Amino acid sequence: MFAIPAVLLVGLAKGGFGGPLSMLGVPLMSLTIPPVQAAGIMLPILVVMDWSGVFAYRGNFDRRSLAILLPGAIVGITLGYFTAAIVSDAHVRILVGLVAMLFALNSFVGRARDGEPRPHRPWIGRFWGFLSGFTSFVSHAGGPPYQIYMLPLRLHPVHLAGTTVIFFTTMNAIKLVPYAALGQFDAENLATSAVLLPLAPLATLGGVWLVRRIDPSLFYRLTYAAVGIIGAKLLYDGIVGVLG
Numbered sequence: 478m479f480a481i482p483a484v485l486l487v488g489l490a491k492g493g494f495g496g497p498l499s500m501l502g503v504p505l506m507s508l509t510i511p512p513v514q515a516a517g518i519m520l521p522i523l524v525v526m527d528w529s530g531v532f533a534y535r536g537n538f539d540r541r542s543l544a545i546l547l548p549g550a551i552v553g554i555t556l557g558y559f560t561a562a563i564v565s566d567a568h569v570r571i572l573v574g575l576v577a578m579l580f581a582l583n584s585f586v587g588r589a590r591d592g593e594p595r596p597h598r599p600w601i602g603r604f605w606g607f608l609s610g611f612t613s614f615v616s617h618a619g620g621p622p623y624q625i626y627m628l629p630l631r632l633h634p635v636h637l638a639g640t641t642v643i644f645f646t647t648m649n650a651i652k653l654v655p656y657a658a659l660g661q662f663d664a665e666n667l668a669t670s671a672v673l674l675p676l677a678p679l680a681t682l683g684g685v686w687l688v689r690r691i692d693p694s695l696f697y698r699l700t701y702a703a704v705g706i707i708g709a710k711l712l713y714d715g716i717v718g719v720l721g
Contacts, residue, residue, distance in 0.1 A: 480518075484673050487519070488680020489528055491561050515663030516617055518651060521670040522677050523617075530682040532641030545599050546606035546626065551618075551646055553610025555569035558655040561615070563620055567718025568712040569615045575606075577621035577708025581701050595633035602626050614649055614655070618711060624704055634696040638688045 557564075605626040613619025623644065627637060656662065686695070 478585060479670070480673055481676065484522060484676045487523070488573045488677055488684060512660075514666060517656065517663075517666040518669050518673070519617065520649065520656055521667065522659070522673055523645075523647075523649050524653065525674060525677040527649055527683045529594045529678040530638075530642035530685065531646055533682060534635070534642050537639035538643050539630075539636055541597055542587065542602070542627060542630065543643060545597060545602035546609070546623065546625065546644060549603035549608075550610030550613075550644070552652065553607040554611075554614045554651055554655070555653030556607075557611045557614030558658075560634050561655075561659060564615055565718070567614050567682060568713045569612055569715070569716065570618065571715030572599055572713055573612050573616075573618045573621050574708045574710070574712030576625065577704050578712065579708075580621065581623045581705030581708060585701065595629040597630070610648060612647075614652055619645070619648065619651060621708060621711075624700070628700065628704075631697075634688055638685075643667040 513654065598671035605622045608633040612622060623641070630637075632640065691699075
């Protein structure tokens with residue numbers, strides 16, 4: 478029931494339109510199936526979406542951002558794999574939700590809103606890259622930490638979207654191996670992924686189309702708002718998970 482809208486929403490986000498919205502895919506599917514199963518079904522679809530985005534944004538990305546963020550992200554994925562059995566999804570969602578909500582709030586009242594770009598800060602970027610890799614592995618929730626570093630740079634929407642696509646394409650490709658080792662690609666999950674797969678490139682290219690036509694200031698307002706809304710959703714889910 479929720480699988481088709483989840484894939485469409487994630488595809489639009491993977492195309493660069495409101496990137497953090499991609500985190501709603503697993504929560505939507507988790508309304509009817511276990512979160513771990515939802516994550517296993519979504520990852521092959523995410524990989525197809527990623528490569529559709531790479532093709533669409535070829536040549537439009539910021540090399541410096543990737544050089545700063547990806548090493549930390551790889552360390553975060555590695556830590557996520559080795560702690561998968563002991564780290565609670567609920568606690569990760571609470572952490573990411575709080576960070577995302579605080580960041581979105583600050584963006585509307587502080588410096589991020591005035592449109593002044595910030596310079597690269599490598600060690601800060603490596604930290605947010607690490608946190609993005611860790612939370613992406615645990616719950617496909619790597620968007621807010623990534624956006625916290627990237628949005629204040631005020632890149633052109635097309636270059637931000639292209640950088641985002643390459644960053645998460647790399648992370649998701651790396652995640653295939655440990656996800657398989659954890660047994661998340663059984664026959665049932667892969668069959669469901671195959672049924673949903675044709676929607677992936679169509680939804681991704683729809684997101685690309687929107688990014689290339691939207692006003693940059695509106696793009697950033699929508700993206701900041703998306704970070705806040707998804708942060709609230711993650712925080713709520715985490716609290717319910719802890720109390721439940």
